[in-house]
Amino acid sequence: MFPGNRKFATLLFGLMFGSTPGYAADTPKVVRACVACHTFDKGGASKIGPNLFGIAGKPAASDPDFTKYGDDFRAAAATGLSWTDENLDAYIADPVPFLRKVTGRASVRTYMITRIRRADERAQIIDYLKSLKD
Numbered sequence: 292m293f294p295g296n297r298k299f300a301t302l303l304f305g306l307m308f309g310s311t312p313g314y315a316a317d318t319p320k321v322v323r324a325c326v327a328c329h330t331f332d333k334g335g336a337s338k339i340g341p342n343l344f345g346i347a348g349k350p351a352a353s354d355p356d357f358t359k360y361g362d363d364f365r366a367a368a369a370t371g372l373s374w375t376d377e378n379l380d381a382y383i384a385d386p387v388p389f390l391r392k393v394t395g396r397a398s399v400r401t402y403m404i405t406r407i408r409r410a411d412e413r414a415q416i417i418d419y420l421k422s423l424k425d
């Protein structure tokens with residue numbers, strides 16, 4: 292058809308499956324670890340987790356369209372948590388201990404259990420998140 296035209300392939304995929312995938316065709320590969328639960332396009336749908344367009348620099352839990360933030364995550368947000376590079380890095384590395392530390396709670400629950408162990412991959416993800424703005 293149009294070999295090499297990934298934008299077209301993405302569009303076709305979206306048409307075939309009744310929705311767009313929620314991220315652009317040039318999205319870095321490491322971000323594929325997130326797309327089961329998050330969309331990244333502006334105004335993208337909530338899935339298991341909130342849409343992440345423009346998340347860098349924002350206060351935590353501030354997506355008004357996402358109603359399923361967990362209690363422990365809301366408690367973390369209530370401490371004044373915001374998504375600086377440093378906080379994004381620690382959260383994406385391992386969400387559970389990060390939330391324990393921020394909330395002071397001995398045990399926390401969250402659906403986000405993805406752990407990105409490699410610092411270079413986290414840096415790539417954070418750069419990508421920072422690029423998602425108007």
Ligand code: HEC
Pocket residue numbers: 322324325326327328329339340341343346350351352353354359360361362364374379383400401402403404405407416
């Ligand atoms: C299994 C589902 C799942 C996967 C996979 C996942 N997340 Fe999440 N994520 C969530 C949920 C659910 C929340 C809401 C937090 C809560 O309720 O604990 C969240 C919250 C977030 C937030 C904070 C959003 C806010 O509004 O403050 C960021 C940033 C984030 N995820 C980034 C990522 C990145 C980057 C990846 C991939 C490396 C990823 N997530 C993978 C489910 C997931």
